[in-house]
Amino acid sequence: MTQQDSKTHVVVGVLSVQGSFREHLDHLNVLFTDLNSAPENSQLHFAARTVRQPKDLDGLSGLILVGGESTTMSLLLQHSGLFEPLARLIQSGKIGVWGTCAGLILIAYQVTNTKVDLGRRKFRALGGLDVSIERNSFGRQVDSFTQELSFQASGVNSFECVFIRAPVVSSILGRERPVGTESSVVADLFQTNNHPVEVLSEVEKNGKTLIVAVRQGHILGTSFHPELVPDYRFHKWFVDEFVLRRSIDA
Numbered sequence: 001m002t003q004q005d006s007k008t009h010v011v012v013g014v015l016s017v018q019g020s021f022r023e024h025l026d027h028l029n030v031l032f033t034d035l036n037s038a039p040e041n042s043q044l045h046f047a048a049r050t051v052r053q054p055k056d057l058d059g060l061s062g063l064i065l066v067g068g069e070s071t072t073m074s075l076l077l078q079h080s081g082l083f084e085p086l087a088r089l090i091q092s093g094k095i096g097v098w099g100t101c102a103g104l105i106l107i108a109y110q111v112t113n114t115k116v117d118l119g120r121r122k123f124r125a126l127g128g129l130d131v132s133i134e135r136n137s138f139g140r141q142v143d144s145f146t147q148e149l150s151f152q153a154s155g156v157n158s159f160e161c162v163f164i165r166a167p168v169v170s171s172i173l174g175r176e177r178p179v180g181t182e183s184s185v186v187a188d189l190f191q192t193n194n195h196p197v198e199v200l201s202e203v204e205k206n207g208k209t210l211i212v213a214v215r216q217g218h219i220l221g222t223s224f225h226p227e228l229v230p231d232y233r234f235h236k237w238f239v240d241e242f243v244l245r246r247s248i249d250a
């Protein structure tokens with residue numbers, strides 16, 4: 001038996017079908033090198049894993065859905081057979097989940113400002129977060145920007161946030177569920193998330209206050225790209241708060 005076998009394995013998956021998965025894996029690998037050598041983690045072994053097929057979901061303690069192009073990701077997930085098991089796992093509450101930018105779009109209950117009918121297939125959302133997400137809320141690629149933000153109850157302050165054709169949380173949903181239309185999609189509901197949606201951060205743009213980070217129990221959703229700055233504090237907070245605390249409590 002190797003030393004690693006006797007430890008509790010904490011595996012964080014990164015959805016790697018499209019988008020900035022390499023950058024997320026790089027951040028996790030740097031963070032996990034530090035965590036694996038810390039004396040207080042002597043009973044734990046942290047590892048990052050690419051997620052491309054249903055079998056990659058086995059044994060995960062956490063999952064990151066990355067930024068990129070949500071329509072493309074939705075189609076690739078449906079094509080590979082990963083969509084359904086992924087949606088069930090995200091909604092189950094069994095692991096910590098973080099959707100960022102396109103990943104946030106995918107884990108929303110409702111997505112607006114989108115094309116739904118894509119010929120042979122439809123744009124489908126995975127669900128999990130009881131919010132309505134508006135795609136491309138800040139405009140086009142040229143309207144991308146960076147802004148330093150702080151996040152409620154996270155200890156992550158003055159973090160440089162990169163917004164690229166970013167979505168925002170346009171509303172928090174109550175018991176009344178919206179229905180899909182030609183330009184908005186709603187997810188299939190497998191399991192109810194009984195936690196309230198908490199707003200963690202907002203930005204002011206053109207006289208409007210826009211929600212760019214939320215939490216609902218085991219799920220974190222952010223509009224920006226934390227993997228594009230050389231600062232892994234946000235990844236560390238996700239692992240501490242959504243992955244580690246849950247694995248240890250379980």
Ligand SMILES: NC(=O)CC[C@H](N)C(=O)O
Pocket residue numbers: 066067068069070071100101102103105135136164165166167
């Ligand atoms: N940076 C991103 O992830 C952009 C998301 C993209 N605009 C979408 O709707 O999928």
